[in-house]
Amino acid sequence: xxxxxxxxxxxxxxxxxxxxxxxxxxxxxxxxxxxxxxxxxxxxxxxxxxxxxxxxxxxxxxxxxxxxxxxxxxxxxxxxxxxxxxxxxxxxxxxxxxxxxxxxxxxxxxxxxxxxxxxxxxxxxxxxxxxxxxxxxxxxxxxxxxxxxxxxxxxxxxxxxxxxxxxxxxxxxxxxxxxxxxxxxxxxxxxxxxxxxxxxxxxxxxxxxxxxxxxxxxxxxxxxxxxxxxxxxxxxxxxxx
Ligand SMILES: [Zn+2]
Numbered sequence: 632x633x634x635x636x637x638x639x640x641x642x643x644x645x646x647x648x649x650x651x652x653x654x655x656x657x658x659x660x661x662x663x664x665x666x667x668x669x670x671x672x673x674x675x676x677x678x679x680x681x682x683x684x685x686x687x688x689x690x691x692x693x694x695x696x697x698x699x700x701x702x703x704x705x706x707x708x709x710x711x712x713x714x715x716x717x718x719x720x721x722x723x724x725x726x727x728x729x730x731x732x733x734x735x736x737x738x739x740x741x742x743x744x745x746x747x748x749x750x751x752x753x754x755x756x757x758x759x760x761x762x763x764x765x766x767x768x769x770x771x772x773x774x775x776x777x778x779x780x781x782x783x784x785x786x787x788x789x790x791x792x793x794x795x796x797x798x799x800x801x802x803x804x805x806x807x808x809x810x811x812x813x814x815x816x817x818x819x820x821x822x823x824x825x826x827x828x829x830x831x832x833x834x835x836x837x838x839x840x841x842x843x844x845x846x847x848x849x850x851x852x853x854x855x856x857x858x859x860x861x862x863x864x865x866x867x868x869x870x871x872x
Contacts, residue, residue: 636667636687638694639830641837641856648834651827657753660684660823663830667691677753680746682724682800688822689723696829704807708814713807717820724800732774735793737786742776744769744790746798765791843870 639647647666651659664676664687679687692700698720704713734743751771758764769782769790778786795802803820837856840863844855847870855863 634668634670636691636694637669639666639691641860644695644830644833645837645856648831652831655753655756656823656827657749657756659827660688661749663691663823663826664688667694677749680748680798680801681752682746682798684749685803685822686723686800688826689719692719692822692826692829693723696833700825700829702805702820702825704805704818706807706809706811706814707816708809709812711809711811713809715805715807717805717825719822722803722820722822733793733797735789737789740777742778742786742790743774744772744794745774746794747772747801769794840867843867 643666647662651662654662661673661676661684664684665671665673668676668687676684676687698718700717700719702715702717704715705711706713732743732745734741736742747768751768754771755764755767758767766782766787769787772794773782773790782790803822804817805820806815806817808815841852841855844850844863844866845852848866858866
């Protein structure tokens with residue numbers, strides 16, 4: 632997928648937020664990407680491996696809000712709120728992985744598998760628990776092998792490890808050390824959830840700005856959104872003064 636991504640205009644941010652509010656997180660991630668990927672269908676985006684999806688989400692976040700972000704985590708030991716810097720440009724791996732087949736050898740048996748995509752995850756979200764979800768996911772991604780229909784647990788584990796090794800962008804892990812008590816821990820950083828929360832905050836802020844300017848000047852929503860950001864901010868300062 633070579634098409635360059637585009638930043639999101641204020642109108643698009645509002646449309647993405649409205650479209651994604653009621654969606655499952657998997658669909659939200661695609662709604663975000665689709666808004667920033669003109670000319671690419673939602674179906675194509677859902678065919679990206681999860682790592683490739685997340686690389687594009689990191690790129691889009693960088694385009695829309697710049698590379699620097701601040702995350703928060705809670706110390707599992709003492710409950711202190713820990714702030715941590717995130718550089719979305721640095722976290723994005725430059726090379727997009729194709730969802731092509733991989734192969735591992737396990738106890739002398741060669742197993743071909745492919746990397747999971749949003750389509751695959753969407754098919755397994757209804758699984759009753761995490762272990763069964765993982766089993767269904769791996770089952771979907773194994774391509775032709777001489778294995779029994781019911782894969783042994785060991786095989787599921789080995790395949791899930793191999794999948795993560797082949798698509799490392801799908802799992803961003805951040806290490807922490809608590810300034811309060813010194814506890815160290817690791818946490819998964821979910822760019823889809825993080826970026827969605829930021830877009831939701833942006834959308835709410837835009838609505839407040841439209842509300843304030845419409846009250847003050849009687850302008851329409853369209854007129855207010857068509858103002859360059861800097862100009863909008865200048866009027867907001869006047870209104871607040
Ligand atoms: Zn602590």
